[in-house]
Amino acid sequence: MKYSLFLGCTLPVRGQNYEISARKVCETLGIKLYYNDRYLCCGFPLKAVDSNAAFLFSAFNIAIAEAQGLDMMTMCAACTGILTETNHRLKQDEVLRLEINKKLNDFGVEFKGTIDVKHFARILYEDIGVNTIKKKIKKKLKGFRFAAHYGCHYLKPSESFNKFDEPENPKSLCELINVTGAKSINYEENLSCCGGGILGIDEETSLAIANKKLNYVKKEGADAIILLCPFCDVMYEQNQKKMERIFQQEYNIPVLYYSQILGLALGFAPKELGFNMNTIKPKALLAT
Amino acid sequence: MIKVEELDSQFKYEVMKEPGGEHLTNCFACGTCTASCPIREVNEHFNPRRIIRMTVLGMKEEVLSSSFLWLCTGCYACQERCPQGVCLTDLMAVLKNIAVKQGYMHPSYEAQIAALHNYGGLYEIEDFTNKKREQRGLPPISQNVLATRKLLGLANIYNYIKNQ
Numbered sequence: 139m140k141y142s143l144f145l146g147c148t149l150p151v152r153g154q155n156y157e158i159s160a161r162k163v164c165e166t167l168g169i170k171l172y173y174n175d176r177y178l179c180c181g182f183p184l185k186a187v188d189s190n191a192a193f194l195f196s197a198f199n200i201a202i203a204e205a206q207g208l209d210m211m212t213m214c215a216a217c218t219g220i221l222t223e224t225n226h227r228l229k230q231d232e233v234l235r236l237e238i239n240k241k242l243n244d245f246g247v248e249f250k251g252t253i254d255v256k257h258f259a260r261i262l263y264e265d266i267g268v269n270t271i272k273k274k275i276k277k278k279l280k281g282f283r284f285a286a287h288y289g290c291h292y293l294k295p296s297e298s299f300n301k302f303d304e305p306e307n308p309k310s311l312c313e314l315i316n317v318t319g320a321k322s323i324n325y326e327e328n329l330s331c332c333g334g335g336i337l338g339i340d341e342e343t344s345l346a347i348a349n350k351k352l353n354y355v356k357k358e359g360a361d362a363i364i365l366l367c368p369f370c371d372v373m374y375e376q377n378q379k380k381m382e383r384i385f386q387q388e389y390n391i392p393v394l395y396y397s398q399i400l401g402l403a404l405g406f407a408p409k410e411l412g413f414n415m416n417t418i419k420p421k422a423l424l425a426t
Numbered sequence: 427m428i429k430v431e432e433l434d435s436q437f438k439y440e441v442m443k444e445p446g447g448e449h450l451t452n453c454f455a456c457g458t459c460t461a462s463c464p465i466r467e468v469n470e471h472f473n474p475r476r477i478i479r480m481t482v483l484g485m486k487e488e489v490l491s492s493s494f495l496w497l498c499t500g501c502y503a504c505q506e507r508c509p510q511g512v513c514l515t516d517l518m519a520v521l522k523n524i525a526v527k528q529g530y531m532h533p534s535y536e537a538q539i540a541a542l543h544n545y546g547g548l549y550e551i552e553d554f555t556n557k558k559r560e561q562r563g564l565p566p567i568s569q570n571v572l573a574t575r576k577l578l579g580l581a582n583i584y585n586y587i588k589n590q
Contacts, residue, residue: 145567147547147548147549148548148549150555150559150564150567151549151551151555152549154558154559154562154564157564158562158563158564161564173565175568175570176570176573177570178546178547178570178573178574178577179542179546179547179548179574183535183538183539183542183548184539184581184583185500185519186496186500186519186522186523186526186532186535187522187523187526187531187535187539187583187586188523188526188581188582188583188586189445189446189519189520189523190581191578191581191582191583194577194580194581195577195581198577234445241577241580241581244576244580245573245576245577290499290500290501290502290503291500291502294501294502294505294506295502295505295506295515295516296502296506305502305506306506306507327464329503330464330501330503331464331499331501331503333464333499334499335498335499335500335501336465336496336497336498336499338534338537338538339496339497339532339534340469340496340497343465343468343469343472343497344499346468346469347464347465347467347468347499350464350467350468412562
C-alpha cells in the first residue's frame, strides 16, 4: 500500500511525536509513505478569506499527488477537511475545475480527479482494517481507559467524506482504540470542537471550549485523551497549563496521538514513539 | 430596534448567489444550529440563528462589520444537524468572504497570509527546526516560498491586504 504523505504546516513543527509514531506504525502495517517536496499550504487558512483561494491551494496539492500517481495521506484534521472537500467538489463541479486548472497550468499540473485523500486513521480503519491490526498487536494496553477526540474535519463535512464514519456517532477511532486492548470510554460532549479554529481570533472563547472538554474527560477519569490532529494537541496539551491558570483548575490529563498508543501495542518502546515530547506524561502507561 | 429603511433587501440574494449560500432562505428558525454550537455554549455574543435572521432581513452592515462573524470555528456541528439543509458552516464562510471583500478582514487572517507570503507556511522553518528533526530521525522539510507567492497572486489574495 502506497501513499503520498502530506505533512501540512503544524505537524512537522509542533507535532513531531505524532509524525514519528505514525511513520513507525505505517512501516509496521505495510503502508509505504512517499515524500513530495512540491507541496504547499493545504489552503485551510484561506477558507475564511476567499473560499476559491482555499480550493485553489488544495487543488494544487492534489494535482501534485496525482502527478506522483499516488493517493494522499493526511494527518491534520484541518488539512484533511479542506483537501477532501476540494477533491469532492472539483470532481463534480466542472466549471470550478476548469477555472482552477487554468491557474494550475502555470505550474504544469492539472487536477484530474483520479486520487483519494485520506486521513491516517481512516487508512488504518478502511484500508488496513481493525482485524488485521488485531493480529499484529504484541502488547495489549489492558486496563487503560481512553477518551477519543475526533477532530471535526477528520470526518466533516460528511457529504465530502462519503459518510465513511457516522458524523453524529462516529466509531472508527473508538474501534481503533479498543483494538489496542485499551477501552474507549464515553464522555459528555465527546463530539465537541477543540476550539482551535478561533485561537488566533478570540483566545478566551477558544480556551473556554477546550476547558469544557478537559473537564468532561477528567470527570470520567480517563487515562488520556486520544487525538488525530496536531492542532487539537495545541489546544489540549500545549495550552493545558495555561488553562489551568486561567480557569483555576487542575486537569493533569495526558494528551496522546492515536499512533503513539497503537505503536506501544505494536511493541515499540516509548522512546521510539516520541513520548519524550509529550509534556504531560502518561506515567502508568509508560510504566507497563 | 430594526429600522426597515436601513435594511438592504438585496443582501440575501448577494449571499445566495455564492456557492454555499444558496440555501439561506430554507431556514425556518428552529434554532438547532444555536443549540448545537460549541461557541454559543461559552460565548453569548455568537448566535448562528440570529446571524441567519439578520442576513435574511438585510442587516448587511451589522453582519459584515460585526466581530461575532469571526467566532465561528467551522466545526460543522450545525451543518450536520440542520433539518433544512441550510449548510450553515458553508454559509458562514460565504459571509466572511463577503466581509473580506468589503474590507472587514480579521487581523488574524492578515497575519496568516503574511506568514504564507514570508515563509510559505504558517510557521517559519529555521535551521533549528530541521536540526531537531534530524536528531529525531525525521527528514528535513523545505518551504516553497516562491510557488506559494505565485499561487497567492493567482488567487488574488494580495488585493485584500491593506498595507501592500
